[in-house]
Amino acid sequence: MNTVRRLIFRSVISHVGFVILAFSALFFFIDFVEELQDVGRHQYRLVDALWTCLLLQGAHFYDLFPIALLIGSILALARMAQTSEFTILRTGGLGPGRALGLLGVLGVSAAMIMVFVGNWYVPWSEAQLALHRAKFSSRQGLNLxxxxxxxxxxxxxxxxxxxxxxxxxxxxxxxxxxxxxxxxxxxxxxxxxxxxxxxxxxxxxxxxxxxxxxxxxxxxxxxxxxxxxxxxxxxxxxxxxxxxxxxxxxxxxxxxxxxxxxxxxxxxxxETMSTAALWRYTQHLATNAQAAQRYEIEFWKKTFYPLVCMVMVALALPFAYLHARSGGMSLKIFGGIMLGISFVLINHISSHLGLLHQWQPWLAAAAPSAIYLLLSMSAFVWLVRYR
Structure with a gap:
C-alpha cells in the first residue's frame, strides 16, 4: 500500500507543481511587463518592479492554486489511466474507497496550504505591496x-x-x-x-x-x-x-x-484580510450599526475556500476511471478543466450575487462548493458502477 501511495502522490504532486510553476511564471512575466511602464517615474527602479512582481505572486498563488491542483490531478490520473497503470492498481486491490481516501489526503494537505497562504502570507504580501507602491505614488501615502x-x-x-x-x-x-x-x-x-x-x-x-x-x-x-x-x-x-x-x-x-x-x-x-481580521471587523461593524454583509460574505468565502481543494481533487478522480481506448481522451480532459474553471468563476460570482440579493452570507459562500462536490461524487459513483 505504501508503494501505491507513493506512486499516486509523486505523480499528482509533480504534475501540480509543474502547472503552478508554469502559471506563476506566466503571471510574473505579465506583471513585469506592466510594471516596466512605470520604471523611471517617481524614482521607481527596475529592482522595485521586480519586488512588486514578487509580492503579487502571493495573491496569484492563492487564486490559481485550486485550478493548478485540478489540472495537475487530471493530467496525472488521466496519464495513469492511459498507460493502464491505474487499471493494474485496481486489479491489485485498489478499490474506489481507498482511491478516494488517498486523494482525500492530498486534498486535506492542499487545504492546509491554502489556510496558511490565505491567512498569513497573502495579507502580509498585500500590505507590503500597498506600502511599497505608496512610496512611489505622486501623493504621499496610500491614497484611499x-x-x-x-x-x-x-x-x-x-x-x-x-x-x-x-x-x-x-x-x-x-x-x-x-x-x-x-x-x-x-x-x-x-x-x-x-x-x-x-x-x-x-x-x-x-x-x-x-x-x-x-x-x-x-x-x-x-x-x-x-x-x-x-x-x-x-x-x-x-x-x-x-x-x-x-x-x-x-x-x-x-x-x-x-x-x-x-x-x-x-x-x-x-479580499486581502485574514479570516480572524474579517471576523473582528464584521463584529465591529455590527456593533456600530454599519453594513457588514460584504465582509461577512468574504469571511465565509475565505472560511470555505480551503474546501475548494477537496472539490478539485474530487472532480479529478473520475478521470482515473476513463479509458483511452474509448476515444476522445484529450476532449474529456479539456472538458474537466473547463468544468473546474467554471466552478472557480461561479464561486467568485456567487459572493456578488449574494450581496446583491441579500442572501445569507454562509449560503452564498458554501453553495458552489456543495453543488460541485455533489456533481463530482455522482460522476465518480456512476463511473465506478457502470464503467
Whole structure:
C-alpha cells in the first residue's frame, strides 16, 4: 500500500507543481511587463518592479492554486489511466474507497496550504505591496480615494449619554501610520459638538494587538468645539454661537476603542484580510450599526475556500476511471478543466450575487462548493458502477 501511495502522490504532486510553476511564471512575466511602464517615474527602479512582481505572486498563488491542483490531478490520473497503470492498481486491490481516501489526503494537505497562504502570507504580501507602491505614488501615502475610508464607534460620556464618533482616514503611510484624519463627535441628540483634524496619526494599541482600545497620537491638530448645544454647524455660525478653534502644532493623544487592526482592515480590501481580521471587523461593524454583509460574505468565502481543494481533487478522480481506448481522451480532459474553471468563476460570482440579493452570507459562500462536490461524487459513483 505504501508503494501505491507513493506512486499516486509523486505523480499528482509533480504534475501540480509543474502547472503552478508554469502559471506563476506566466503571471510574473505579465506583471513585469506592466510594471516596466512605470520604471523611471517617481524614482521607481527596475529592482522595485521586480519586488512588486514578487509580492503579487502571493495573491496569484492563492487564486490559481485550486485550478493548478485540478489540472495537475487530471493530467496525472488521466496519464495513469492511459498507460493502464491505474487499471493494474485496481486489479491489485485498489478499490474506489481507498482511491478516494488517498486523494482525500492530498486534498486535506492542499487545504492546509491554502489556510496558511490565505491567512498569513497573502495579507502580509498585500500590505507590503500597498506600502511599497505608496512610496512611489505622486501623493504621499496610500491614497484611499476622494472620500477616504470611514469608521464609527460609540462612546459613553458620563452625564451626556452615548456619543457617536465618526472617523475619516484619508491616506495610510505605513502599518499603524495614517494621514489626513478627521474625527467628528456627535452628542446623544445627533448634534455636532467637536471636530478634530490631524495631518498625521499613529495608532498604538492598548496592551496587545487585539486589545479593545488604542491611543491615537496626532500631529498638527486643529481642534474645533461648539460651546452651544442648541446650535451647531452653519446654524451656529449664522446665529453667533461661540466656536473654539485651537491649532496644536505638537502632538495630541486621543483614546479610542478602534484598534490598529480595525483601522488597517478598513484601509485594505476585504479580499486581502485574514479570516480572524474579517471576523473582528464584521463584529465591529455590527456593533456600530454599519453594513457588514460584504465582509461577512468574504469571511465565509475565505472560511470555505480551503474546501475548494477537496472539490478539485474530487472532480479529478473520475478521470482515473476513463479509458483511452474509448476515444476522445484529450476532449474529456479539456472538458474537466473547463468544468473546474467554471466552478472557480461561479464561486467568485456567487459572493456578488449574494450581496446583491441579500442572501445569507454562509449560503452564498458554501453553495458552489456543495453543488460541485455533489456533481463530482455522482460522476465518480456512476463511473465506478457502470464503467
Amino acid at each position: 480615494g476622494h472620500g477616504g475610508t470611514w469608521l464609527r464607534e460609540r462612546r459613553e460620556v458620563p452625564g451626556s449619554g452615548f456619543h457617536n464618533i465618526t472617523v475619516n482616514v484619508g491616506a495610510a503611510n505605513s502599518q499603524g501610520e495614517f494621514a489626513h484624519v478627521r474625527i467628528f463627535e456627535f452628542d446623544a441628540q445627533g448634534r455636532l459638538i467637536r471636530r478634530i483634524a490631524a495631518e498625521k496619526v499613529h495608532v498604538e494599541a492598548l496592551g496587545n494587538a487585539t486589545a479593545r482600545g488604542s491611543i491615537w497620537h496626532m500631529e498638527n491638530v486643529l481642534d474645533t468645539r461648539w460651546t452651544s448645544h442648541d446650535m451647531v454647524g452653519e446654524q451656529a455660525v449664522l446665529e453667533g454661537s461661540k466656536i473654539i478653534a485651537e491649532t496644536r502644532p505638537l502632538t495630541m493623544d486621543w483614546q479610542s476603542s478602534l484598534t490598529p487592526l480595525v483601522v488597517s482592515a478598513s484601509v485594505l480590501p476585504p
